[in-house]
Amino acid sequence: MAEDLKIISGDREEQYKSLVPQIKALLTGETDLIANLANIAAALKEQFNFFWVGFYLVKENELVLGPFQGPVACTRIAYNRGVCGTSWAQEETLIVPNVEEFPGHIACSSLSKSEIVIPFYLGENLMGVLDVDSELLNYFDKIDEKYLKEILNLLS
Template sequence: MAEDLTIAKTGTKEEQYQSLIPQIEALLYGETDLIANLANVCAALKEQFNWFWVGFYLVKNDELVLGPFQGPVACTRIKKGKGVCGASWEKAETIIVPDVDQFPGHIACASASKSEIVLPLYKGENIIGVLDVDSEYLAHFDHIDEQYLNQVINLLNA
């Protein structure tokens, strides 16, 4: 596939995901390099939704280490259980935070970030990282984001 995306700037959030996900699937098809795929997923999500920050942290030696991302510079290492990313990794679940200032232990990598969603990334049964998305708006993420971002995560596992 050509490395161009058709960005749907109109329609509901759900319709935008439905337009983007097949394009991400085509972009990933046949590519086996995880870092390349993570980088393209970040770029596609950032391009479509213009979120403040979107990226991956990868598990390395009992901590999360910054991986491919789009947005301003970020925290480089996060301990298990620390912040939203560390909590998602520790609990093995998606965490949606409507107001990061209300999340106990939130790690403020960027003061402009107001809400966040973090989803675990699996290889088989093991969590190998997390997908972290931040918005400069309060309560920006919901279960529609969770549903479709999980579909994106599943494409990375395919």
């Protein structure tokens, strides 16, 4: 079945408020994790035109690239390395206003300037992280964190 998103402009919080129920509708009835992650990444990219948005999945002792939208990306990230690996290790959201100032930042693209990374779970199991990059400095804030977490909670 073809799906279309209603893309709105304006205030970022209003954009999230419009997008969350649309993502919920996309996920309803679909049990395949990869399909759902792919649709989330596509919906976020389409609504916000983020530089890069995607998922890294925990596989053994590393994060492995999952569904994403944007330029090619790093395929594997070690535990506690870079923003994604640190978010995974600490099991907490990281908002990085300037990636050049993050110790051990992994530069998959020199065009990325700021980043938000949020771990996600299925039940009690930490499955991976959502990684969103912007080509602008200091782009992400608590509004992004709030709504991206709400979107990730739709997976459980």
